[in-house]
Amino acid sequence: MSTLLPADRLLRNARLVLPDRIALGHLRIEDGRIAALLSHDSVLPPEPGEIDLGGRFLAPGFIDLHIHGALRRDTMEAEAGAFATIARHHARGGTTSLALTTITAPTEDILAVLRAVQAYRNSPAADGAQVLGVHIEGPYFSREKPGAHRIELIRHPERAEWEQFLAFRQVITQLTIAPELPGALAAIEAFAGRGIRVSGGHSDAWDEDAAAGFAHGMRQATHTFNCMSAARRRGPYRVAGLLEFVLSEPEILCEVIADGRHVSPTLLRMLYQAKGPDGIALITDATAGAGLAEEEHFHLADIDCVVRDGVGLTADGKALAGSVATMNRVVRGMIEYAGVPLVEAVRMATLNPARALGLEGRKGVLASGADADLVVFDDELQVQRVLVAGRSLW
Numbered sequence: 001m002s003t004l005l006p007a008d009r010l011l012r013n014a015r016l017v018l019p020d021r022i023a024l025g026h027l028r029i030e031d032g033r034i035a036a037l038l039s040h041d042s043v044l045p046p047e048p049g050e051i052d053l054g055g056r057f058l059a060p061g062f063i064d065l066h067i068h069g070a071l072r073r074d075t076m077e078a079e080a081g082a083f084a085t086i087a088r089h090h091a092r093g094g095t096t097s098l099a100l101t102t103i104t105a106p107t108e109d110i111l112a113v114l115r116a117v118q119a120y121r122n123s124p125a126a127d128g129a130q131v132l133g134v135h136i137e138g139p140y141f142s143r144e145k146p147g148a149h150r151i152e153l154i155r156h157p158e159r160a161e162w163e164q165f166l167a168f169r170q171v172i173t174q175l176t177i178a179p180e181l182p183g184a185l186a187a188i189e190a191f192a193g194r195g196i197r198v199s200g201g202h203s204d205a206w207d208e209d210a211a212a213g214f215a216h217g218m219r220q221a222t223h224t225f226n227c228m229s230a231a232r233r234r235g236p237y238r239v240a241g242l243l244e245f246v247l248s249e250p251e252i253l254c255e256v257i258a259d260g261r262h263v264s265p266t267l268l269r270m271l272y273q274a275k276g277p278d279g280i281a282l283i284t285d286a287t288a289g290a291g292l293a294e295e296e297h298f299h300l301a302d303i304d305c306v307v308r309d310g311v312g313l314t315a316d317g318k319a320l321a322g323s324v325a326t327m328n329r330v331v332r333g334m335i336e337y338a339g340v341p342l343v344e345a346v347r348m349a350t351l352n353p354a355r356a357l358g359l360e361g362r363k364g365v366l367a368s369g370a371d372a373d374l375v376v377f378d379d380e381l382q383v384q385r386v387l388v389a390g391r392s393l394w
Contacts, residue, residue: 008029008030008031008049008390009028009029009047009049009050009051009390010026010027010028010029010044010047010049010050010051011026011027011028011029011050011051011053011058011374011376012026012044012050012051012052012053013026013040013052013053013054013055014026014027014053014055014056014057014058014376015055015056015057015058016037016058016059016366017057017058017059017060017342017343017346017366018343018365018366019343019347019351019365020343021343022057022342022343023037023039023040024039024040025037025038025039025040025042026038026039026040026042026044027058027366027374029372029387029390030390031390032371032372032389032390032391033369033370033371033372033389033390034366034367034368034369034370034371034372035368036368037366037367037368051385053376053384053385056376056377056378056384057342057376057377057378057379058366058374058375058376059094059346059350059366059374059375059376059377060096060346060350060351060354060363060364060365060366060370060373060374060375061094061095061096061097061129061350061363061373061374061375061386061387061388062093062094062095062096062097062282062327062328062331062349062350062375063095063096063097063098063132063349063350063353063354063357063359063363063364064090064095064097064098064099064129064283064284064286064327064349064353065098065099065135065173065174065255065281065283065353065356065357066099066101066135066137066174066222066223066255066283066284066285067086067090067095067098067099067100067101067283067284067285067286068100068101068103068285068286068287068288068300068322069082069086069286069287069288069289069290070085070086070089070090070286070288070290070291071085071086071089071288071290071291071292072288072289072292072298072299073085073086073288074287074288074299074300074301075100075101075102075103075113075134076102076103076105076109076113076301078109078112078113078115078116079116080116080119080120080125083100083116083117083120083124083125083131084124084125084128086098086100086128087124087125087128087129087130087131088125088127088128088129089128089290089291089326090128090129090284090286090290090326090327091127091128091129091386091388091393091394092326092383092386092394093284093325093326093327093328093329093383094326094327094328094331094375094377094383094386095129095284095326095327096129096130096363096373096374096375096386096387096388097129097130097131097132097363097373098129098130098131098132099131099132099133099134099135099173099174100113100117100131100133100134100135101134101135101136101137101285102134102135102136102137102138103137103138103148103149103300103301104137104138104139104141104146104149104150104153104154105138105139105153105301106153107161107164110136110139110165111164111165111168113134114134114165114168114171114172115168117131117133117134117171118168118170118171121133121171126391127393127394128388128393129388130373130388132173132357133170133171133172133173134168134171134172134173135172135173135174135175135176136165136172136174136175136176137176137201137202137222138153138154138176138202139153139154139155140154140155140156140157140162140175140176140177140178140181140184140187141154141177141178141181141201141202141203142154142178142180142181142202142203142204142205144204144229145178145202145203145204145227145228145229146202146227147202147226147227147319147320148300148303148305148314148319148320148321148322149202150301150302150303156181156182156183156184157177157181157183157184157186157187158183159183159186159187162187162190162191163190166190166191166194169194169195169196172191172196173196173197173357174196174197174198174199174220175187175188175191175196175197175198175199176199176200176201176202176222177198177199177200177201177203177213177218178200178201178202178203178204178205179200179203179205179209179210179212179213179216179218179242180203180204180205180206180209180213184213185212185213185216188213188216188217188218189216189217191217192216192217192218192219193217195358197219197220197356197357198213198217198218198219198220199218199219199220199221199222199255200213200218200220200221200222200228200242200246201221201222201223201227201228202222202227202228203227203228203229203242204229204241204242205228205229205241205242205245206229206234206239206240206241207239207240207241207244207245209242210240210241210242210245210246211245214245214249214251214252218252219251219252219253219356220252220253220254220255220281220356221242221246221252221253221254221255222255223255223256223257223262223283223285224243224246224247224254224255224256224263224271225243225256225262225263225267225271226257226262226263226320228241228242228243229241229242229243230242230243230244231243231244247270247271247274247275248274250279252279253279253280253281253352253356254271254275254279254280254281255280255281255282255283256268256271256280256281256282256283257282257283257284257285257323257325257330258282258330258331258333258334258337258338259284259310259311259323259325259329259330259333260310260333260336260337261309261310261311261320261323262285262311262320262323264337265337265338268333268334268337268338269337269338269339271338272334272338272339272340277340277344277347277348278347278352279352280334280348280352281348281349281352281353281356282327282330282331282334282345282348282349282353283330284323284325284326284327284329284330285322285323286322286323286324286325286326287300287305287312287321287322287323287324288300288305289305289306289307289312289321289322289324290323290324290325290326291324292307292324293307294307294308294309294310295307295308297315298312300312300314300321300322303315303321305321307324310324311323311324312324327349328375328377328381328382328383329381330349331345331346331348331349331381332345332380332381334348335381350363350364350365351364351365352364371389372387372389372390373387373388373389374386374387375387
């Protein structure tokens with residue numbers, strides 16, 4: 001990463017990716033925010049520090065709601081150096097804001113992450129994506145759907161524990177929980193009541209369990225299709241699971257990892273047909289294997305994992321261990337595998353997650369007054385430049 005450049009500047013000759021269309025034009029930045037969008041035929045004399053983008057795409061910076069690590073560093077280290085490495089690596093894929101995500105762990109380990117992120121947000125590294133907070137993924141899972149999480153640490157939500165987490169409510173962006181667990185509904189209501197996004201995931205819920213979670217404030221689904229129940233028989237009858245519930249409920253935002261490995265093209269197309277462009281949030285769920293070469297090993301807590309076939313797997317090959325993707329890869333994947341228009345795929349990585357976090361108007365859109373968190377990419381979705389608060393990172 002290079003020395004940061006001045007925050008006030010003009011970006012010329014771009015294809016501006018707006019929520020509903022692509023427009024030729026220019027964008028002006030002042031004091032770290034977008035000051036104006038200008039039409040391509042505006043007469044603008046040369047300005048010091050301006051950048052000519054040569055017709056490349058200019059979009060809002062990507063927002064990753066669910067990310068564990070990169071380059072062998074992990075959120076669970078609860079250490080500023082790890083956070084900075086993760087934020088720098090994923091900025092190279094166009095991510096300008098992210099939520100560091102925990103795994104199933106002892107109470108004190110999760111609290112350590114919350115404390116460390118709280119401190120880190122006050123003095124972040126200047127050359128990476130902004131850390132918005134912490135997505136608590138685990139420990140409140142079904143033992144039937146553990147994924148790569150340690151099954152012996154999975155537990156039911158107990159008020160005495162989750163109230164300790166809520167002491168850091170300003171830091172928590174999201175809680176993933178299986179709504180069918182004893183005590184889950186009280187936890188869902190408590191977190192949602194404090195403005196924290198509650199997401200159903202790692203769940204073996206029946207239809208009525210999912211509906212109860214929704215009634216108490218669950219409004220999101222964690223890595224849709226992965227580690228969640230689907231339609232099955234109960235006695236002689238076919239009953240929906242969490243998957244069918246979230247596909248059918250318009251108010252549920254569905255995360256998805258569109259890396260071409262976690263979810264097949266047919267399932268991505270089905271998700272798009274069910275939820276439309278406003279009901280999907282693209283995520284990476286990237287682990288410490290992100291940025292490593294094929295067959296290199298890394299760890300998810302104390303679980304040995306390997307990068308293989310463009311994804312993270314447990315070393316025995318029996319379970320997925322998150323992705324190794326950056327956000328530009330999953331945006332491209334939604335376009336290539338599901339046939340989604342670029343404008344809509346970008347919306348799934350920008351405006352939709354911004355809305356989920358209550359940041360609409362500030363992030364996730366090219367509009368006057370919004371943060372100048374921006375990504376420049378070419379026709380192949382290769383990232384050419386990233387700006388956070390108007391400053392070029394590289």
